[in-house]
Amino acid sequence: MSEAQGRRQASRQVLLASLWLTLLVLAVKVWIGWATQSLSLVAESLHTLIDSFSILLSVISVSSFQFSGRDGWGHGKLEVTMTLLLVAFLGFACLSILAVSASQLEAIASHSTDLLPIKINPLLLQVLGVVMAVSFCVAAFELYEARVLESAALRFSANHLFQDAWLMILVLAGLVGVSWGYTWIDPVLAIVMVVTAVISCWRVLNWQIPSLMRQIAIAPEALAQTIHQVEGITHCYAINSRGIVGRQVFVEMHLILHPECMGIARSIAEQVERAIRERYGPAKVVIYIDSVAGQGKSGK
Structure with a gap:
């Protein structure tokens, strides 16, 4: 866990x-x-x-x-x-x-x-x-x-x-x-x-x-664009968001990092969360880090 x-x-x-x-x-x-x-x-x-x-x-x-x-x-x-x-x-x-x-x-x-x-x-x-x-x-x-x-x-x-x-x-x-x-x-x-x-x-x-609120708060494409601004991320998928932008947004996603960046996965996850909050306001972000082979997964 x-x-x-x-x-x-x-x-x-x-x-x-x-x-x-x-x-x-x-x-x-x-x-x-x-x-x-x-x-x-x-x-x-x-x-x-x-x-x-x-x-x-x-x-x-x-x-x-x-x-x-x-x-x-x-x-x-x-x-x-x-x-x-x-x-x-x-x-x-x-x-x-x-x-x-x-x-x-x-x-x-x-x-x-x-x-x-x-x-x-x-x-x-x-x-x-x-x-x-x-x-x-x-x-x-x-x-x-x-x-x-x-x-x-x-x-x-x-x-x-x-x-x-x-x-x-x-x-x-x-x-x-x-x-x-x-x-x-x-x-x-x-x-x-x-x-x-x-x-x-x-x-x-x-x-x-x-x-x-049950409807999508932020388009997955817009979130993906924000996420890819952080270096070390090769792919992001299964992006979900709910809530009200400017009040509180709940975001969940899976990230695949470059193999050389797996050692700093936590730092990358924090940068992603910071980028989302800077652009969309208060947010609770859950990030799952997957290995390239899709075998490893961890949550932030």
Whole structure:
């Protein structure tokens, strides 16, 4: 297994571990939110749901390298359908929470008795504190592994998990305030959580959209012309590209080098990747180096 394949495998394992822990955190938040009838905690759970879905898409994208039956890498119709269902669910959930929060604030302002009784106790607050600590630990672990493995997917996921953990601190402080009698804090925080959830969802989709694209991003002939500018390459073939030029492009290719240049194959691969990025912007490039006889192959 090449170095690049090893890094992808390690990134996949880290993402899978993060996914299961994030789903566990999500389940605990939803359970406590339902038990306490806290709108802010339910709304904050939407952030964790978005983070879980983003990690799932990253797992699928990284895993697609592992299966030869899949066309290139990235996402297909199933992932696009899942994304549309998530957006529809988030839209319904956000509108529902906003409506209930508005009615709660109106009831508080008019001193009405039609208020949702929020049931807060020290034990639940302690559980939420543990959940918050777990989120911080998962985010810190992902960020560390992102630097070691040079994984953009892990770095993006870690940043969102950190954001989720900080928002959880705000919600936890709000629940403490509610237990002291400031009932208006919960619906106000719920509205804030809904707004930030919409922003978070847009950021996730904006980052994942290039990998959701299935059509060819750059003509193979144009890429071949750029590749041949690097000395030592005798032939390039099986050139595939997807994504959005200027945003993020995914490129995969096979190269045949001159026999005298096999010793500097890694340097040539780096020059090819640099040339593609200089011309087409951000790009993730996977290069397979074949020997002249077609017997050897390695990936960058």
